[in-house]
Amino acid sequence: MRYLVGVDIGGTNIVVGTVAEDGSAVHGVRSAPTLPEQGPEAVLGRIARLVQESIGETERAAGVARDRVVGVGIGSPGPLDRERGVVLLTPNLGWRDLPLRSLVSEAVGLPASLDNDANCAVYGEWWVGAARGAKYVVGLTIGTGIGGGIVLDGEIYHGTSDVAGEIGHTTIDSTGRLCKCGNYGCLEAYASGPAIAARAAEGIVAGVETRLRDLVGGDLSKVTAQMVYEAAHTGDEYALEVVRDTAKFLGAGVGNLVNIFNPDVVVVVGGVTMAGDQLFVPLRGEVKRRAFKPAVDRCRIVPGELPGTAGVVGAVATFKNQVWGEV
Amino acid sequence: MRYLVGVDIGGTNIVVGTVAEDGSAVHGVRSAPTLPEQGPEAVLGRIARLVQESIGETERAAGVARDRVVGVGIGSPGPLDRERGVVLLTPNLGWRDLPLRSLVSEAVGLPASLDNDANCAVYGEWWVGAARGAKYVVGLTIGTGIGGGIVLDGEIYHGTSDVAGEIGHTTIDSTGRLCKCGNYGCLEAYASGPAIAARAAEGIVAGVETRLRDLVGGDLSKVTAQMVYEAAHTGDEYALEVVRDTAKFLGAGVGNLVNIFNPDVVVVVGGVTMAGDQLFVPLRGEVKRRAFKPAVDRCRIVPGELPGTAGVVGAVATFKNQVWGEV
Numbered sequence: 001m002r003y004l005v006g007v008d009i010g011g012t013n014i015v016v017g018t019v020a021e022d023g024s025a026v027h028g029v030r031s032a033p034t035l036p037e038q039g040p041e042a043v044l045g046r047i048a049r050l051v052q053e054s055i056g057e058t059e060r061a062a063g064v065a066r067d068r069v070v071g072v073g074i075g076s077p078g079p080l081d082r083e084r085g086v087v088l089l090t091p092n093l094g095w096r097d098l099p100l101r102s103l104v105s106e107a108v109g110l111p112a113s114l115d116n117d118a119n120c121a122v123y124g125e126w127w128v129g130a131a132r133g134a135k136y137v138v139g140l141t142i143g144t145g146i147g148g149g150i151v152l153d154g155e156i157y158h159g160t161s162d163v164a165g166e167i168g169h170t171t172i173d174s175t176g177r178l179c180k181c182g183n184y185g186c187l188e189a190y191a192s193g194p195a196i197a198a199r200a201a202e203g204i205v206a207g208v209e210t211r212l213r214d215l216v217g218g219d220l221s222k223v224t225a226q227m228v229y230e231a232a233h234t235g236d237e238y239a240l241e242v243v244r245d246t247a248k249f250l251g252a253g254v255g256n257l258v259n260i261f262n263p264d265v266v267v268v269v270g271g272v273t274m275a276g277d278q279l280f281v282p283l284r285g286e287v288k289r290r291a292f293k294p295a296v297d298r299c300r301i302v303p304g305e306l307p308g309t310a311g312v313v314g315a316v317a318t319f320k321n322q323v324w325g326e327v
Numbered sequence: 328m329r330y331l332v333g334v335d336i337g338g339t340n341i342v343v344g345t346v347a348e349d350g351s352a353v354h355g356v357r358s359a360p361t362l363p364e365q366g367p368e369a370v371l372g373r374i375a376r377l378v379q380e381s382i383g384e385t386e387r388a389a390g391v392a393r394d395r396v397v398g399v400g401i402g403s404p405g406p407l408d409r410e411r412g413v414v415l416l417t418p419n420l421g422w423r424d425l426p427l428r429s430l431v432s433e434a435v436g437l438p439a440s441l442d443n444d445a446n447c448a449v450y451g452e453w454w455v456g457a458a459r460g461a462k463y464v465v466g467l468t469i470g471t472g473i474g475g476g477i478v479l480d481g482e483i484y485h486g487t488s489d490v491a492g493e494i495g496h497t498t499i500d501s502t503g504r505l506c507k508c509g510n511y512g513c514l515e516a517y518a519s520g521p522a523i524a525a526r527a528a529e530g531i532v533a534g535v536e537t538r539l540r541d542l543v544g545g546d547l548s549k550v551t552a553q554m555v556y557e558a559a560h561t562g563d564e565y566a567l568e569v570v571r572d573t574a575k576f577l578g579a580g581v582g583n584l585v586n587i588f589n590p591d592v593v594v595v596v597g598g599v600t601m602a603g604d605q606l607f608v609p610l611r612g613e614v615k616r617r618a619f620k621p622a623v624d625r626c627r628i629v630p631g632e633l634p635g636t637a638g639v640v641g642a643v644a645t646f647k648n649q650v651w652g653e654v
């Protein structure tokens with residue numbers, strides 16, 4: 001059995017793990033803050049250190065000799081040029097035309113691959129997670145933003161210039177909330193983590209009763225989406241309403257995907273899955289109301305099964321696909 | 328050179344033509360009212376007659392012997408089961424579980440294929456029209472409703488149960504206009520022919536000045552989308568506003584497709600293309616405002632080049648793909 005290291009670069013954290021080539025095990029999961037403000041060299045140094053730590057831990061804990069680790073798959077925010085292995089532009093990280101693939105490859109002495117972070121997460125769920133083996137898969141990664149990935153016949157669909165799958169920036173209300181991208185009414189402006197927190201805060205400002213107010217000691221800038229899910233789980237009526245509204249907005253976006261792709265699976269990855277059935281039951285209901293029955297009947301709408309590691313595992317799958325030609 | 332007959336079945340008209348196998352010529356284009364209320368047997372009789380007329384006319388006008396016509400491609404409203412060649416359900420035609428492919432094949436004595444009408448129209452534009460040879464193509468067919476077709480790497484994308492591409496029923500305003508499908512805020516509820524006419528009529532009711540009012544002698548149920556385009560071409564300010572609003576709504580839907588598919592071409596087929604630059608210029612502007620620059624920069628947004636025959640030509644291309652394995 002060979003092993004591959006997966007690297008998942010986020011705006012806040014980098015996560016690294018060493019994955020068996022058949023996807024059956026993930027060892028040595030390590031993470032560190034990205035701290036992009038320190039510049040790309042510092043971030044690259046952290047990535048290289050995390051890769052070495054993960055390989056070392058995998059050797060110690062699972063008895064995997066170093067020479068059985070044969071490559072590194074990298075998932076990064078984009079847009080990027082896969083062919084050349086270059087990150088073209090990442091507003092969150094401040095990178096521009098960074099040849100990330102060769103830089104990481106040289107730093108760790110292993111061949112490397114590069115793909116979009118959301119694509120990797122969805123590909124991981126297709127490979128060994130909630131969408132395992134499904135023919136047509138559409139995925140959303142919901143965190144600070146909303147990313148997307150499309151897997152058709154076992155291949156990530158990249159589009160003509162590697163920027164396909166920007167599901168977070170599909171319009172669900174053409175005259176709606178302003179999105180950070182400059183457009184009005186993007187799904188991301190309603191259902192990303194910060195958008196969920198902002199909607200919750202708006203109701204608190206308006207005077208609604210909720211324990212969220214006490215949780216943040218009146219400082220509404222401290223409300224987070226996670227607090228909303230937790231309050232909903234304890235039965236806070238207002239938090240539950242915010243979660244149900246989230247399901248409505250997500251349902252419009254997911255309904256569009258169901259009508260467009262007629263997929264086998266829509267998989268939702270990221271912090272929002274902590275909301276559990278309180279989100280997924282009304283989400284499925286909304287999609288059922290909005291989309292066509294023959295498409296809805298054939299589509300499972302599920303949370304990811306690889307919390308925290310979908311991006312790492314999927315980066316390894318993209319390495320296999322890009323370098324070995326099969327997953 | 329062999330020839331194939333294309334059959335495009337619409338709710339209002341059936342169009343049939345005989346197409347050279349390389350797509351270089353269309354002969355004997357014939358059409359007749361569908362008259363679905365007379366039942367499927369009557370419609371089938373009309374289809375068989377139109378096919379024979381088209382073949383006969385092609386023989387007379389272009390000297391193509393009958394035995395060089397070797398198959399029939401059929402495009403029909405769906406949903407349908409391509410594998411079995413069965414139309415599952417068409418609300419407009421009143422058909423249910425109709426084995427259309429074998430019925431037509433037996434009636435005309437030629438092998439036949441079946442695919443969705445919108446898929447056929449977009450495939451035709453990919454084969455020999457405005458999206459000729461493009462790798463990733465998304466198309467909208469705008470008429471009584473809004474259909475869609477997706478062509479990836481030269482193949483129609485059908486999804487897991489043959490109902491992919493329902494672009495007309497993607498939500499652009501989740502609390503917006505009620506659509507015939509029961510959903511709120513579908514693209515079709517704003518930008519189909521009848522929706523354009525309805526929006527125009529709403530303004531006339533509200534007292535706006537326009538020659539549309541005189542054109543219909545005060546009977547607003549007689550306003551059609553075509554009247555709106557014609558009035559816009561003559562400089563009617565209100566008609567122009569209706570066209571520009573149409574471009575805004577369409578732009579939200581097309582922007583979503585651009586962000587999701589990162590396509591080479593978005594092709595718009597159907598009566599709405601009569602509006603010409605008055606529609607397409609603001610449409611491209613709206614997409615540019617809404618979608619991501621790297622995707623917008625790579626995407627042409629164009630009217631179809633096969634007015635009236637895209638469905639016929641595309642039905643022939645789907646026959647070649649399904650029966651011969653290549654187009």
